[in-house]
Amino acid sequence: MRNKKPNQYSYNNHDTRERKFVNKNFSKTDNYHSNFSETLFQNTSFVGAKFKFCALYGARFENCLIRGALFRGCNLTAAVFKDSIISAAVFERCKLSGCTFENCKIVPTSKLKNLLPDISFPDTDFFDAYPSSEGFNHDLIEIVESLRSCDLIRQSTVLHRKKGMLDTVSLKVLVEEFGEEFLTQELRSLPALINNSFHTLSYINHILRKRKGCDKKGVPGPIAHGAPILTNECLSTD
Structure with missing residues (x-):
């Protein structure tokens, strides 16, 4: 699915709680001070996406591609990343209590493994670099x-x-x-x-x-x- 409008999914001071984004393209979008709590993102791309100071409490990311994305100052408490590929993403000054990464593939992502206990990564594989x-x-x-x-x-x-x-x-x-x-x-x-x-x-x-x-x-x-x-x-x- 290609976005029908440029930055169609960029949100600024917007309330999108409990919405469902399925087969969408958030790549290169800019999201500021918006509320995505309890929102489902499924089969969605976040290549180069930016989330700054957003509420993502209890959000679910399923079968997503998260490459070069920035999460800065976001509340990701109890958020779930499942069956997703995460590469070169940045989680900067985020609240991550209870956040889990289940059956994900994670390529170097700024200190993520050190921010949460091992129990937060069930069946998840970490790679130092892309496999040869x-x-x-x-x-x-x-x-x-x-x-x-x-x-x-x-x-x-x-x-x-x-x-x-x-x-x-x-x-x-x-x-x-x-x-x-x-x-x-x-x-x-x-x-x-x-x-x-x-x-x-x-x-x-x-x-x-x-x-x-x-x-x-x-x-x-x-x-x-x-x-x-x-x-x-x-x-x-x-």
Whole structure:
């Protein structure tokens, strides 16, 4: 989903308590002195987003991409980050009591691990840097590199970072769920299956889960619990 208006999701002194933002793009937005308490952010991108002096008490971030985001002077008490990729984010002078990061992948993020007890990071992996591409099957890396030719995939920044670098953390998430052999076979056809803009890995996950649920004849098989059946309507992230 691409924002229909520039800075559509930038809020200044705004009350957005208990709202739901699903499949939205908060990338490069500026949010000041706004109340997002008990708000749900799901399948949402926060690349380069700024939250300054905002209330995020009890907020939930599920399947989000949080890269280069700034949280300054925010109240994140009891907030939950789940199944999200967090890279180079800054949590500066924030209230983090009771904040948890569940099943997340965290690449160097300003002292975050030192700000909370270990119990706050169930099933979460920390990386000192993005994993080397040499740790993956060579054919798989070549296929992922070739996906740059698809504008929608390249523009999503989900698999490809700036300066020609791969997002190997996202790739690691895919490998953990689907395995390298399956990805090597199925990622080749990914451009033909994507027909609109997207901003988080969950979109690709849903497509691959559907592919995995079909046998060689294309007959649908059991869908993984919680995974949507991708009709044309489901493929839209608007």
